[in-house]
Amino acid sequence: MLKGRAIKLGNDISTDLIAPGRYMHLRNNLPELAKHALEDADPDFVAKVKAGDFIVAGKNFGLGSSREHAPLIIKMSGIGAVIAESVGRIFFRNAINIGLPVIIAATQGIDDGNELEIDLASGTLDNLSSGAKLNFAQLPPVMLQILEEGGLIPYIRKFGDLQFQAKR
Numbered sequence: 001m002l003k004g005r006a007i008k009l010g011n012d013i014s015t016d017l018i019a020p021g022r023y024m025h026l027r028n029n030l031p032e033l034a035k036h037a038l039e040d041a042d043p044d045f046v047a048k049v050k051a052g053d054f055i056v057a058g059k060n061f062g063l064g065s066s067r068e069h070a071p072l073i074i075k076m077s078g079i080g081a082v083i084a085e086s087v088g089r090i091f092f093r094n095a096i097n098i099g100l101p102v103i104i105a106a107t108q109g110i111d112d113g114n115e116l117e118i119d120l121a122s123g124t125l126d127n128l129s130s131g132a133k134l135n136f137a138q139l140p141p142v143m144l145q146i147l148e149e150g151g152l153i154p155y156i157r158k159f160g161d162l163q164f165q166a167k168r
Contacts, residue, residue: 001119002101004052004080008112009041011058015091017041018062018070027069034076049078054118056110057084062091071095081118083107083125096143099151105136120144 017040019033026033038045055061055074061084062070071094074082081101095102101120110116114129123138139147149155 001117002052002054002080003115003117004054005050006056006083006110006112006114006116007042007045007048007053007079008107008110009038009055009057009061012060012063013038013041013057014060014064015062015067015070015088016064019067019073024069030069030072030076033069034073037073037077046077051078052080053078054116055079055082055084056107056112056114056116057082058107059085060088061086062088062095064088066090066094068094068098071100072098075100083110083116083118096146097152099147099149099154101139101147103136105134109134120147 018038020036020040023033023036035046061082071091075098079100081103082095083103083105085104085107087102087104092102103118103125105125109130109132110127114127117126117128120139121144123136125134125136146152146155149158
């Protein structure tokens, strides 16, 4: 169960907006690069994030280049999950690989600052501020386990491969 506050963004948030190109010389200093996450989309983004908050966006979040730094610096900024109407497939996979949940759901009814609770296993999102409940497509069990382990590398270190590990 994830719980946090919504930070609302719009449509078409590209990986270039997430990780601005002018700071890519910092890609070997990820904590410094993370200080600039999404600053072209919202100059105050990093300052307002509290650990566990959620990015709530419209269509095409993470579109564009395959900058693997994009989901990583979002996670490093304190974001607990991304909720969007649609997401670039490369961004989605990169996010899961580093342990950042991405949820595809209708976000029009979620306002900036709303308190949200997400159950990844059941595919439910409760807007605690408005009382609204949303359902979203459940992630496959192997993806849930990758997220539970903190990303693909910790998952492989623990299990040795990508075979689904049935809970015992």
